Amino acid sequence: MLKLDILVLSVHPDDAELGCAGTILKHIALGKKVGIVDLTRGELGTRGSAEIRAKEAAAAGEILGLAARENLAIPDGFFENNKQYQLKVIEAIRKYQPEIIITNAYHDRHPDHGRACNLVTDSVFLSGLRKIETFDNGKPQEPWRSEILLHFIQDVYIKPDIVIDVTEFWDKKLDSINAYGSQFYNQQWENEPQTYISSPEFIAVVEARAREFGKIINVKFAEGFTSRRILGVDNLFNLK
Numbered sequence: 038m039l040k041l042d043i044l045v046l047s048v049h050p051d052d053a054e055l056g057c058a059g060t061i062l063k064h065i066a067l068g069k070k071v072g073i074v075d076l077t078r079g080e081l082g083t084r085g086s087a088e089i090r091a092k093e094a095a096a097a098g099e100i101l102g103l104a105a106r107e108n109l110a111i112p113d114g115f116f117e118n119n120k121q122y123q124l125k126v127i128e129a130i131r132k133y134q135p136e137i138i139i140t141n142a143y144h145d146r147h148p149d150h151g152r153a154c155n156l157v158t159d160s161v162f163l164s165g166l167r168k169i170e171t172f173d174n175g176k177p178q179e180p181w182r183s184e185i186l187l188h189f190i191q192d193v194y195i196k197p198d199i200v201i202d203v204t205e206f207w208d209k210k211l212d213s214i215n216a217y218g219s220q221f222y223n224q225q226w227e228n229e230p231q232t233y234i235s236s237p238e239f240i241a242v243v244e245a246r247a248r249e250f251g252k253i254i255n256v257k258f259a260e261g262f263t264s265r266r267i268l269g270v271d272n273l274f275n276l277k
Contacts, residue, residue: 038132038134039070039072039104039105039132039133040070040133040134040135041070041071041072041104041105041133041134041135042064042069042070042071042135042136042137043061043064043069043070043071043072043135043136043137043138043139044071044072044073044074044129044130044133044135044137044138044139044183045057045061045071045072045073045074045138045139045140046073046074046076046126046129046130046138046139046140046153046157047073047074047075047076047139047140047141047153048075048076048077048141048149048150048152048153049075049076049077049079049082049113049147049149050075050078050079050090050091050093050094050097050108050217051079051090051093051094051097051214051217051220051221052075052141052150052191053073053075053139054097054101054210054213054214054216054217055191055214055243056139056141056142056189056190056191056260057139057189057260057262058101058206058209058210058213058214059201059203059206059207059210059247059258059259059260060139060201060203060260060262061073061101061103062101062102062203062206062209062210063201063202063203063205063206065101065102065103066206070104071101071103071104072103072104072105072106072107072133072135073094073098073101073103073105073106074106074107074108074109074129074133075094075106075107075108075109076108076109076111076116076122076126076153076156077108077109077110077111077112077113077114077116077149078090078091078108078110078113079113080113081113081114082113082219082220083230083232084219084220084226084229084230084232084235085219085220085229086219089219090217090219090220091108093216093217093218093219093220094106094108094216094217096216097213097214097216097217100209100212100213100216101209101213105133107129109125109126109129111125113149114149116149116152116153116156117152118152118155118156118159122156123156123159123160123163124169124171126156126157126160126164127160127163127164127169127171128171128172128173128178130160130161130164130181130183131164131171131173131178131179131180131181132173132178134181135183136183136184136185137183137184137185137186137187138157138161138183138185138186138187139186139187139188139189139262140153140154140157140158140186140187140188140189141153141154141157141188141189141191142154142188142189142190142191142193142195142263143188143195143263144193144195145191145192145193146191146192146193147191147192150191154188157186158186158265161182161183161186162182164180164181164182164183165180165181165182166180167180185264185266185268186264186265186266187199187262187263187264188262188263188264189260189261189262190246190260190261190262190263194246195261195263196263197250197261197262197263198262198263198264198268199261199262199264199268200250200251200253200254200259200260200261200262201259201260201261201262202251202254202256202258202259202277203247203258203259203260204251204256204257204258204259207247207257207258211240214240214243220232220234220235221234221235221239221240222235222236222237222239222240223235244258246261247259247260254277
């Protein structure tokens with residue numbers, strides 16, 4: 038079993054890179070094991086295909102230095118927060134037993150983001166119930182409930198509960214985003230249909246958001262997160 042310190046459960050390949058790649062890179066540099074489980078293959082995206090996005094996700098994972106990455110192949114766009122898909126997410130949580138889980142925003146421009154947030158939130162709780170049986174390669178899994186569940190902030194602005202300085206890792210975060218050439222601005226794809234996220238301006242907005250969050254704590258770039266639980270610190274000197 039590969040136990041992770043942090044598991045990012047996000048609905049589309051590229052959501053994790055956009056939402057928290059800097060935080061992923063920072064914690065890997067601190068010696069933590071981090072993995073990503075994409076819920077869907079993003080097969081309904083206007084550009085590219087599920088196969089292309091899988092290759093791009095693998096390339097982005099190499100850039101990030103992930104300990105694990107897999108895809109649950111839940112139907113893009115049409116999944117529901119029901120038992121069938123909750124069990125798939127629970128299996129992933131129990132497989133990696135992370136201390137911290139990061140997932141999609143509470144609500145967003147893309148309806149999949151908010152629905153994934155609710156699916157993962159419910160699954161995190163259910164994963165701790167011992168009477169729910171799941172299996173990994175035929176072997177029963179132990180119940181597991183992560184201590185912390187965080188939500189990154191996506192297209193729609195949500196006031197963060199915490200922000201993390203990712204200045205040192207900003208350029209590498211952009212490299213991981215640009216691994217998705219089919220989705221974001223890339224001259225090789227200029228003959229494909231243009232979308233909201235394929236323009237150069239979209240990445241400029243991502244940077245502007247990171248600068249805005251960075252300004253809060255007097256750094257250049259930061260990523261913001263929300264939590265439905267009140268979070269504590271060991272002492273006041275951990276605050277920035």
